[in-house]
Amino acid sequence: MKPLDSKLKPCMQAQDIDQLYQICANCSVRELCLPVGFTPAELVGLDKVVSQRYTFERKEHIYHIQQPFAGLYAIQSGAVKCYRINKEGDEEVIGFFLPGELIGLEAIHTKHYESSAICLEPTKVCRLDYESLLEAANKMPNLQRQLLNVMSQRLAIQEEHAHQRTAEQRVAAFLLSLSYRYRLRGYSAIDFALPMSRQEIGNYLNLATETISRILTHFQQEKLLIAKSKNIKLLAMNKLKQIALN
């Protein structure tokens, strides 16, 4: 583990702060992010919520655990891992996040981040100041609704995740979740590159690295997919779905 920066100033690792407001209306992931189904007028209002856009390199942190809550971050491009280190020194991965997804939701009630967010590849994010977001949500019922929808969905995903039992089930569900999310973003649902290591997948699914490796090998033997290092090609989505749902 890289030592954590002791100063608790958020986003200090941003390389490049865009000087120009890039309004949400022009954002490529608008229809996956909060502003889903908004009118052009509303989109202009939403821009006031976007406090700042930041660009990060691979392995840079967006925020560290326990830093004071500086707002939610909407991922615009790239990929992010939220994680924490437990008492035994092992990494626990809370989740992997793709463009259009919101991170920092768990910090709303405690006012400090509950995990650290690190970029798995070069990544752009929009910081949404929480107070501005609440104000905007008051004026724009659609925004309020959408924010609650996002949180409700995250909750449902977590509850699903909690009840996956076998290792094969978890790995299959994980791959299908990524596949689905890539498809929504206009990428191939059957052929994609994992932005994370086997180790990180294991830390997300509560499985040993070796187990992830073995299961991918096994799926490959069963002709369900081809896994060539980080590249995944799904050959039998239906069979994987069957495994995922048990």
Place this chain on the structure above:
Amino acid sequence: MKPLDSKLKPCMQAQDIDQLYQICANCSVRELCLPVGFTPAELVGLDKVVSQRYTFERKEHIYHIQQPFAGLYAIQSGAVKCYRINKEGDEEVIGFFLPGELIGLEAIHTKHYESSAICLEPTKVCRLDYESLLEAANKMPNLQRQLLNVMSQRLAIQEEHAHQRTAEQRVAAFLLSLSYRYRLRGYSAIDFALPMSRQEIGNYLNLATETISRILTHFQQEKLLIAKSKNIKLLAMNKLKQIALN
């Protein structure tokens, strides 16, 4: 399993619908529920959100999975289990809920309940019509804030839950969670009665009934607690905390 009622009308099993509005101001779990920290005037406004109060007997359902979303339910007294039956016919317990807690949050984005809610003992609930709640939240920033806080907290709890590895860790964390929640409600934190069976605890923690039993026996041998049928007496909370955090 009791066969499900095929009609999808919500709350049809309510035994007794209170005729009088019981305003939130007089509710015994007010400070645990949404109206935390509200002024008397705000509490009157909040009452308009409470569409109806319902009383249920043990084993009655508040709602069934896939029924159309009829709002959130705030538990006023009693205890509720949210669960679903998976493909293999096994029960998966999403959570146990105590007075002051909100259920139905996962239905916000899908507009139908994602699990069934059954009462573990005689239970009173308040139904919060979602549209009225959103309207009220627009007028009362505190309410909006509080609702988001509740969802944020639920998310954090779920993420915690997802990373508990060993069976002992899970059972210890489960008992401590109950203990903490009872304490908040004015009951003893060290001496309480479980409202659910070993089987249901297992279905919540993804462990076999036998494992729950064995671990309780083991904790008892280690003098960490006394488990006499459903009655639990915690003798060494600190050691349990150590086990829970691993």
Place this chain on the structure above:
DNA sequence: CGAGCGTTTGAGACAATTCAAGAGATGTGG
């Protein structure tokens, strides 16, 4: 008081982990 369900306990089976070693990538400095 007996029936039936929930709980406890034991023994064997099995899934996933740990430990260990080797193969394959990746990145860095010369």
Place this chain on the structure above:
DNA sequence: CCACATCTCTTGAATTGTCTCAAACGCTCG
């Protein structure tokens, strides 16, 4: 741009934790 050092990934073997199956025990409630 290559060579070496360093990660990451894969594979095997032994170990461990939890589950399954089976039987006995003990509440609870009619």
